[in-house]
Amino acid sequence: MNVHEQIPEAQAQTSARFYEALDVTASFDVLTEPSHYKPVPNDWFVGTADIVNSTGEIANGRYKTVNMVGAAVISAIANAIGSNTFPYVFGGDGASFALHVSQREIAERTLADLRRWASEKFDIELRAAIAPAPDIRQAGVDVRVARFAASSGADYAMFAGGGLAWVDEQMKAGHMMVGLSDPGAEPDLTGLSCRWTNVQAEQGEIISLVVLPTSGASERDFADIAQRVVQAIGGLNRAGHPVPVNGPRVGWSSPGLNLEAHSLRGRMPVWLFKCSLFFKTLFSWTLFKTDLNVGSFDPVHYKRMLSANADYRKFDDGLKMTLDCDPKTRAKIEAILSEAETRGKIRYGLFAQSEAMVTCFVPSAMEDDHVHFIDGAAGGYAQAAAQLKT
Template sequence: MFFNQSTQDYYENLPRTDDFDSLSDLKRYVPLPDDWVVGVADVVGSTHEIARGRYKVVNMVGAAVISAQINAAQGAALPFVFGGDGAGFAVWPTQRRAAERALDSVRRWARKEFEIELRVAMVSVADVRAAGRDVRVARYAPSKGVDYAMFSGGGLAWAEAQMKAGHMGVDEDTAVEDTPDLTGLSCRWSNVKSERGAILSLVVEPQEDVPEACFAKIAEAVLEASQTEPRAMHPVPRVGPEARFPPPGMTIEARVRQGGPVAWKLGKLLVENMLIWALMKSRGVGNFDPTAYRAEVAENADFRKFDDGLKMTLDCDAETQARIEKVLRKAKSAGLVRYGLHAQSEAMMTCFVPSATESNHMHFVDGAAGGYAQAAARL
């Protein structure tokens, strides 16, 4: 099937795979066209926010970047990855201006609502390649309802490093008062307690100049070490998370909603969540089956990803953690990788639900007490 590489169809037409292990194979990844544009975002001072007990807010801001981009693209498929205290994505050239506006509006919203500073930047794939890196993507479908982008080539990591160093960014348009469209963004599920010992957040990155094929073998060994049970240490139970009332993130979600004072939005959310809670406790209404929906939440959860490295949130026993660390210590001693681990008692989810009646709801999983941000700080 022929399609223009400079349009959204390029990513939409890429094949999907439901085999996460296969994504350590570089042959699974396809280079993005030169005129596509990479976007990155990162919460400034996330470690300080964790110390203040605001990691759920940090996660919400990171997921807001993705939500704003999906809505700016009017639901068109685009590659993105959630990183806990930030996010990365790519868009086709005609979408660049809308993507920049969405990034800028999320930055100003985070500052206004939460007093959180968000770094944001965009750069063309051609410029990434001129710097000696690449941007390649694959599509991982954990279920029939959703798929998530995986990235390789080092381009996303390079763009983030350049942004943090102050070499690139997106100008702030102070003359514009628009707020980001965060429709579908929520954080209503209760935290999920570990059943095996600890929720382990893991970040693994290749050392500078380590060949991608070499890192791929290490990632494959880490995945093999983590697969001591059929669900690969999935942190969300097969039956899905618990629905409690009131939900823990309701005050945060009120600041996501547009229109009216926070108190009014909070009251409206209270009523909505009471109805949702009652529905989840029921046997279902019409075609909606709450038991099936909760199971879908578990199936759709994004708890493992490749984004120029390997990130995983696992419900891990001590024996499995020791196996994983053994692989990583050996690779580190050989000068091949750097890694960070952070253990906590619970996992949390931040969600993007385009439709309450379809199976395309996305759930970004992270450790509840610092997760990826704390693991990355220990690199």
């Protein structure tokens, strides 16, 4: 008898709505405190996926492809379950999420489809794993979640407890792996796009930061260090938000258009889908360039919500940020982290570049719940994470 069958129906229904029932906070600062995170119920599971040798792919100039495949994990799962109200986190070269056990079969099938799709469309090896919450807790770690409102339209999950990191380690060791679907399988990636041009740094440079606790750090230790970093970036304009208030500069992203065509064409010939996408993109570009309203669609409002909804900072068993940062603040951040690293409390990686990149998941352009994943445009989180291995 599985975990789901052992739980009374009413209790299972309450458990399935766990994430929807969580309080939502609009203050990122308070999320440094462990007390704001609630454990997922025991009849939940964690899924994760990432690209094998993402740093090598980036070295070959495929950083936009890496981000597209990473964000595809979230869009595919959201489309498969019919909702984007579930806890997930984007990691640059992959993503993690948590769901109720009733959705495990569809999640596993979707991950298997994603692995096949990434291999056939981009010659990228995407690995994936699934772990039930009881297995994670038996390993001495936990999965706890909080909800952060980036704006009135979108909120993101934050994770603590070490569970995501443990599942990631298990996956990289070859455990709990999800297999490959049959050749030709494709996930539903409706709403996934990466047409925006990159965003130039305005305060100095775009830094991608990954900070992880060591085994010698308590939750209190890491919370105090994270709080000091968050306070340090408070002196930056808009706390280092890399996307301007009125959205990215309107331009034409040929690499993004090509990626989208290869990702979403299904069985349609790529040239035909690309032609269709070209005219749709031209129409959208005209609207955003002229700020012309069409029906109920307001391009000015959309661009402002794009900026407001941008996912440029997160907690996922660590602290990750993509910031528009000046030299003085960077030096302050590095001083805090170097001191903490010397004390054996953290490991960190920091990678600097001149631009940030936006990858979008837009279920509907008429609603305000579209989400936008931000990463450094020259490798970002994957490059920063690679420094943790040295």
